[in-house]
Amino acid sequence: MAIPLVVGIDGSDASLEAVDWASEAAVRHGVPLRLVHATAGGHEASDAVDAATKRARDRSPGVRLSSDVLRKDAASALVDEGRNAFALVLGSRGLGDLPGMLLGSVSLAVAARADCPVVVVRGAAExxxxxxxxxxxxxxxxxxxxxxxxxxxxxxxxxxxxxxxxxxxxxxxxxxxxxxxxxxxxxxxxxxxxxxxxxxxxxxxxxxxxxxxxxxxxxxxxxxxxxxxxxxxxxxxxxxxxxxxxxxxxxxxxxxxxxxxxxxxxxxxxxx
Incomplete structure (x- = not known):
């Protein structure tokens, strides 16, 4: 079974942009896409996963898709996922980051610890x-x-x-x-x-x-x-x-x- 391209989601606009980018990348490379939401919460996680799933299917209808909610801190969960991933894809900032931050704390922590390539989705739409x-x-x-x-x-x-x-x-x-x-x-x-x-x-x-x-x-x-x-x-x-x-x-x-x-x-x- 092909190892997946993993994208971290949290319901933020930046994470949905990461889903867009990752869904197209997964189709290009012929690998599955795995959506991961790490949180201690409940209903909010389900809503975020549902929104990201719809976004991925709308963007890339042919993508092979799975999702999971992990009850642990986001950086550790994603680093663990990256040990068996084609790559990790992250938004530039998450819901909990302070205004004015150039890069989200989770994205930076994952980039410093991951075993696989990490893509941070930045920049304008073009x-x-x-x-x-x-x-x-x-x-x-x-x-x-x-x-x-x-x-x-x-x-x-x-x-x-x-x-x-x-x-x-x-x-x-x-x-x-x-x-x-x-x-x-x-x-x-x-x-x-x-x-x-x-x-x-x-x-x-x-x-x-x-x-x-x-x-x-x-x-x-x-x-x-x-x-x-x-x-x-x-x-x-x-x-x-x-x-x-x-x-x-x-x-x-x-x-x-x-x-x-x-x-x-x-x-x-x-x-x-």
Whole structure:
């Protein structure tokens, strides 16, 4: 039996947007959709599940659907669900979050602890409804983004859309001996040339998806600005997350910036 795409619901508008996004994703990937509402309450939970079920069936009539109400705190329940999930999909904010919060407390807690990819549905309708035909993936030097790149290729494949791979770096002043000619000091600061970082990261997935339409962007400057600016015209931003010793993920400044400020839905993909 296929593992499900799990979406957390609580009756908020943001969670219903997550249901919309997740129901279409489940059909694209051919996996079941599981609606999960974690609460200590009763009738409100039933109402939320009924509303989300109707929303999913209206949005994607062919989706294979199940639902459950779990009597435990939402973050723990969703993290547990994520141990056997294709991905977890969450709204950017829930019913209990304070006005002005950029990202809901449950979404942030789940993103930091999940074993599977976590998608936080953010942005305007044009981003959530996939009107740009583009997915952006951040590529870092090293192995930290390898699983994220594989995720992004697969997502671009099922959507039949363009993939934009972004690698940004900052070089201290004076490390270049001549225009476009890196000195030995420059290579010490950045172990591999930026173009090679992208080439190495994309080579394997590109062989697996030979028909993928991939654009490469090398940007000297802030990684945060490079990703968020490129994602302003994208349907999904994909970033990797390193695992820390023990359970959970080591969310750095880039992860937090993406989760709080991404102009489109954001997928946080744990390093395998």
């Amino acid at each position: 981003h959530q409804d996939a009107r740009f035909g583009s997915i952006v993936v951040g590529v870092e030097d090293g192995e930290g983004s390898a699983t994220a790149v594989q995720f992004a290729f697969r997502e671009a494949h099922v959507r039949h859309c363009r993939l934009v791979a972004v690698h940004a770096w900052s070089a201290p002043a004076g490390v270049f001996a001549a225009p476009q000619v890196p000195s030995s000091n420059a290579l010490d600061v950045h172990r591999r040339p930026p173009a090679q970082v992208l080439d190495d990261a994309l080579r394997g997935p590109a062989e697996h998806y030979p028909d993928a339409l991939v654009s490469r962007r090398l940007i000297e400057g802030s990684v945060r600005h490079a990703l968020l600016d490129t994602a302003s015209e994208a349907d999904l931003l994909v970033v990797g997350a390193r695992r820390r010793q023990g359970r959970g993920l080591q969310l750095g400044l880039i992860n937090h910036a993406a989760l709080h400020y991404s102009p489109c839905p954001i997928a946080l993909v744990p390093q395998r």
